[in-house]
Amino acid sequence: MLPVAAWVLLVGVLGASRTTAGELLQEIESSYDGQYGQCFQSLSGxxxxxxxxxxxxxxxxxxxxxxxxxxxxxxxxxxxxRTFDPEGVIFYGDTVPGMDWFVLALRRGKPEMQIHNAITNLTVSGGRRLDDGQWHRVMVKNEGHVVLLEVDGDEHLVLSHVSYPIVEQQEPSMRIGVGGLFIPVQELLTPLNTAMDGCMRRWDWLNQTAEWREGTSLEDDGTKGCFPSIRPGSFFPGRGLATFSLTGLPMGLSPTNGSWSLTLQMGIGAAPQSGTLLAVSSLKQTPVLRLDLQHTDLVAHLGNKTVLLVPLPLRGCLDAQLFLRVTPTRLTLRLGGAESEMPIPRTEFDSLKHLWLSKRGHLVVGGLPGQEISALAQERSYFRGCLHAIRVQGQELDLDSAQSRSNSIWAHSCPGPDDAESKAALDGGN
Structure with a gap:
């Protein structure tokens, strides 16, 4: 992918050529499903x-x-x-449902074990962080009354007198579930966000060659695979959006004088496309602020009147920082090194401020509010690409805290640059 400086040079060269804007836009659109459309396409895995x-x-x-x-x-x-997700369930196992169970999870990136049986109820965590996006070899052993956790050959946690030996269990079978629980979340010993955006391979469960009894639908179309390499971010494959309630977002009031403004920041990686990147909407799903990608421009809409745009790179994959600020008098939009700003009507600012401070609305990422059910909204495309370090009023947004979210979205990982670039290069050479 081209750095911003290279794009600036490229735009200057194109401006000196005889290619018209219309011809260039037609070229971009016609090649979207080819090279440019592969910038962050969901790979085979x-x-x-x-x-x-x-x-x-x-x-x-x-x-x-x-x-x-x-x-x-x-x-x-x-x-x-392997994961970049700092919290979630890796696997759960039990012999007596609700009575004798074990959970291995991550919390703040570190391994955590929860054990519940007739001997003890215990939660313990420690060791180094595993949410670094690298593959780690994990082993859990039950030897006598000891449970041992090893990571990459090193002992992380050793617990004594916490369980019966598995080989001496009276129950005839054990259930093992990955990425979730067989018990209600509220029955965990320590509360945990169970969602885990992570991948597993080369598994060996109790030295058995058991096949997955459930979960065969993972082979269906639309099932998320595992990218050969990953980088931090949230990947939107163009099939859904995430919705956040304004009640869970920072108000943004100044502690000194009580004034209010709205600030949004994020890193964005995407191919040229047409669709809504994000929107702030009322409970009736009417957008009062919207950011759109329109092939050649990033466009901000405030109310029904204000339109502000920043040009996108004319060729190649977008990879830049986005910044938006709305104050009582001005709207500022910056993408990489390009910035635009303009005065705004006070009535439009007041409408946005009232909605945000009343917390009676939503922040929608990846499309328009109600896009899943509204025929009119479905005429626009979902965003396809990678977003990272999304900050709202200075606070980073976690997609695991969304009010609703499409199953198609990777919450904490995007295809690694080698995946996207090599795939684009292959397709571009065809």
Whole structure:
């Protein structure tokens, strides 16, 4: 992908050519499904890897298997694990539903084990962070009355007298679920956001070759795979959006004089496209502020009158920082090194301010409010690309805290630059 400085030079060269704006726009649109459309397309994924984050808003496991404990000789399970998500369930296992269970999760990026049985109820976490986007080899062992967690061959946690040996269990089978729970979330010993945007591969559950009993739908069209490499961010494949209630977002009032303004920041990576990037809307799903990508421009709409645009790079994949500020007198829009600003009517600012401070509305990312059910809104495209470090009023936005979110969205990972660039290069050479 071209850096911003290279785009500036490229725009200057194009401006000196004889290519008209209309011809260039037609060229961009006609090639969108080719090279440019591959900038952040959902790739086929890594064979043999399982994405744990298939369903948002559900705590049930992504995939499940059952193991005959009578055949277990060694009580050790191991797998490779990779994520940028700092919190969520990696796997859950039980022999007596609701009574004898074990959870391995991440909290603030570090491994956490929760154990519930007749001997003890215990939550413990520690070791180094695993949310670095790298593959780690994880092993959990149950030896006698000891549970041991190893990461990349090093002991992370050792717990004594916390469970019965698995090989001596009276129950005939064990359930193992990855990416979720078999018990209600409120029954966890320590509250946890169960959603996990992570991947698993090369698993070996209690030295058995058991197949997934449930979760075969993971092979269906639309199922999220695992990118060969990842980078931090939230990936929108162009099939849905995320909605946040304004009640959960910072008000943005000045602590000194009580004045108000709205500030939005994010990194954006995308191909040329037409669609809504984000919107602030009323409960009736009427946008009062909207940011659109319109092939050659990033366009801000405030109310029904104000329109402000910043030109996009004419060729290549967009990879730049976006900044938006709305004050009582001005609207400022900046993308990379390009910036535009203009005065705004006080009535339009007051409408936005009243909606935000009343908290009776939504911030929608990736499309228009009501786009899933509104025929009119569906005429516009969902955003397709990667967003990272989304900040609203200075506070970073976590897609796991959304009021609603499409299952198609990766909350904490985007395709690595090597994936996007190599795929674009291959398609461009065809």
């Amino acid at each position: 890594e064979a043999g890897a399982l994405n744990l984050g298939q369903r948002w808003g559900e705590s049930s496991p992504t995939a499940t298997l059952y193991i005959d404990l009578h055949a277990v000789k060694s009580a050790a399970s191991s797998f490779d694990f």
